Amino acid sequence: MEASGTNLAGVGEEALLLRLQQGDDDAFELLVRRYGTRMMAVARRILGNDSDAQDAVQEAFLSAFRSIDKFDGRSQLGTWLHRITVNACLMRLRKQQRRNEQDIERLLPSFEPNGHLADRQTDWSEPALAQVERQETRDLVRQAIDQLPEDYRTVLLLRDIEELNTAETAAALGVSNALVKTRLHRARQALRGILGEHFQGGAA
Amino acid sequence: MNCREFVEVIVDYVHNELPEAQCVIFEQHIYQCSGCKAYLETYRATILLCKSCCETPAQAEEQLPETLVQAILSAKKCLGKPPLDGPAGSSGETLV
Numbered sequence: 001m002e003a004s005g006t007n008l009a010g011v012g013e014e015a016l017l018l019r020l021q022q023g024d025d026d027a028f029e030l031l032v033r034r035y036g037t038r039m040m041a042v043a044r045r046i047l048g049n050d051s052d053a054q055d056a057v058q059e060a061f062l063s064a065f066r067s068i069d070k071f072d073g074r075s076q077l078g079t080w081l082h083r084i085t086v087n088a089c090l091m092r093l094r095k096q097q098r099r100n101e102q103d104i105e106r107l108l109p110s111f112e113p114n115g116h117l118a119d120r121q122t123d124w125s126e127p128a129l130a131q132v133e134r135q136e137t138r139d140l141v142r143q144a145i146d147q148l149p150e151d152y153r154t155v156l157l158l159r160d161i162e163e164l165n166t167a168e169t170a171a172a173l174g175v176s177n178a179l180v181k182t183r184l185h186r187a188r189q190a191l192r193g194i195l196g197e198h199f200q201g202g203a204a
Numbered sequence: 205m206n207c208r209e210f211v212e213v214i215v216d217y218v219h220n221e222l223p224e225a226q227c228v229i230f231e232q233h234i235y236q237c238s239g240c241k242a243y244l245e246t247y248r249a250t251i252l253l254c255k256s257c258c259e260t261p262a263q264a265e266e267q268l269p270e271t272l273v274q275a276i277l278s279a280k281k282c283l284g285k286p287p288l289d290g291p292a293g294s295s296g297e298t299l300v
Contacts, residue, residue, distance in 0.1 A: 129249055145254065156254065
């Protein structure tokens with residue numbers, strides 16, 4: 001369903017933007033209906049539950065409304081809204097109390113004094129990737145991501161799932177590019193550790 | 205290159221950011237060390253699993269709940285017109 005009671009449904013991005021900047025209520029409703037579903041999917045991925053995701057999407061739309069005059073049209077509306085949504089989610093994440101966080105050190109590889117890997121490594125990549133379509137695998141991966149300490153989980157979500165680049169992620173989190181890279185690497189290693197415990201055990 | 209050094213630079217290797225000379229040494233290590241080869245493959249698989257398991261399938265993208273649409277529209281009414289010379293919207297500015 002597109003904006004009710006208006007003829008805006010087929011309006012292009014440029015015209016929509018102009019109307020939004022003029023404070024047109026119908027244009028705002030169209031914006032919500034046109035982009036809300038995608039924003040909700042982003043918020044769900046980052047926040048992990050519907051209730052927080054809905055709050056974040058609402059905050060994101062209000063924030064977009066407040067700053068629509070500053071939007072210069074150099075990026076697409078969808079890209080701009082994606083970034084606003086990510087920021088709204090990050091603000092909520094900072095307030096959330098996390099449970100079941102794993103100790104990241106335990107999940108990183110250990111080495112002998114000579115620098116060799118201390119533990120035998122099994123390549124579980126093929127069986128794992130073969131099961132990627134299964135709901136069980138999807139649930140497992142999402143739960144594993146949720147067990148990462150917050151700073152690591154956020155970087156992983158922004159870089160590997162929302163596909164922000166290093167500089168964008170660093171700007172969103174207020175940290176250096178180098179720290180984003182270090183955290184991303186450690187987050188992937190830790191996630192690999194959690195997933196490995198499952199896939200190596202043949203439990204999948 | 206030992207395993208510790210190998211694991212440290214995997215992130216650069218998978219992003220194609222490892223300098224060429226180091227890349228050659230990295231790839232030599234893969235042939236010599238089955239443990240690190242397995243580590244690299246499972247590291248790559250982790251990235252792929254992460255991406256594909258968190259993607260929202262198109263058919264699963266249901267319509268935004270009407271209650272949420274109405275809540276957003278009401279909240280926006282309370283804000284009134286966008287400020288022409290007001291402070292920049294905080295959320296949207298950081299990344300743009």
